[in-house]
Amino acid sequence: MSRVWPSLILRAKVVDASDEIISGILHNFSLVAIQDLAERPLPPGGLWDPTFPPIPDPPPTPLHWHVCFNDAGERDRAAAAIHDLLPDLAIERADMPDEDWAARSQRSLSAVRAGRFIIAPPWDLPADDVDATVIVIEPSMGFGTGHHATTRMCLRLLSEIDVSDLAVLDLGTGSGVLSMAAALSGARSVIGLDVDQDAIDSAESSARLNTLPDTITFKVGDFRTDPPPPADVVLANLTGGMLIAATHAIVSLVRPGGQLVLSGFDQSELTGVLHAFEAFVERLHLVEDRWAAVLLLPRT
Ligand code: SAH
Secondary structure, eight states: OOOEEEEEEEEOSSSSTHHHHHHHHHTTSOEEEEEEOOOOOOOTTOSOOTTSOSOOOOOOOOOEEEEEESSHHHHHHHHHHHHHHOTTSEEEEEEEEHHHHHTSOGGGOOOEEETTEEEEOTTSOOOTTOSSEEEEOOTTSSSOSSOSHHHHHHHHHHTTSOOBTOEEEEESOTTSHHHHHHHHTTBSEEEEEESOHHHHHHHHHHHHTSOOOTTEEEEEOOTTTSOOOOEEEEEEEOOHHHHHHTHHHHHTTEEEEEEEEEEEEEGGGHHHHHHHTTTEEEEEEEEETTEEEEEEEEOO
16 A cells, blocks of 8 residues: 555635745644645746846745645644634645655656666666666655655765765655665665654665665654764755754754755745755755755855
8 A cells, every 4th residue: 555645735815924934833743845836927038038137036926835744643733733823824634645746656656766876666676787776665665765856856965975984864764765875875874763653664664675784773753852863964855944943953963074965845945944054055956846955065
């Protein structure tokens, strides 16, 4: 059986401050992802019009978000908290099958390349001599099957880092994909942490499909209240709201001179995320399907 993501579709009637209010409320909840569904009209003159410098931002549109949770109870509590503060906001509950998330049926899922990694379902393993690190994942194994842009971008950014002999932390490990990628790349130690027991169970099942070094450990826990030891490379594919609200907790998990890979946010949130992590400088950022990811180095 594939997993279903309890989610909320939130829609405001007019442009207002509901995004900030909702972000503030959602910080208290464990989310899997927020996707911005709003259609943004092009700025006057289209995206590129040399006669119109500077190109203004497109006009703002009313909030239209899809927020995915790990469990229905958490989703319902978040819905009630949002309704209390924003009674006019349209709140629709949805149970989104994993297939929708991946926008294709599970059986048709095939191997996906991202940077120097290939994420492959057991029925589409690449040839032994393929020039890539192969991570086998059953697509029913929760978030992180390589069919989400943020997972792929994290793997592409991880491909830019030489993790050999480094300690790696994966905050919100989901299917365990980023932890396994780091372990297979020769990291000295890898901890994959997730607040959701189901995610850790799925990460452990995924780990059994791979031949992994014994440097990898999965643990249930919330990194904000139950912090693991600091590491040289911290991967956090969470949400923009959580990255910003938990900046201090995340930064304190990065050893001096360490690097950060952040994703899980919309490209419109990139500036806010970079601002929150101002102790670091951007080495690289990627955008795919309007999702963003960034590789940060300490500011010297
Ligand atoms: N790292 C995977 C999964 C990302 S989904 C990938 O890149 O594909 C985000 C995960 O973060 C979810 O599994 C969710 O349960 C977990 N999560 C959310 N808040 C958390 C917190 N405060 N501490 C630990 N895990 C958290």
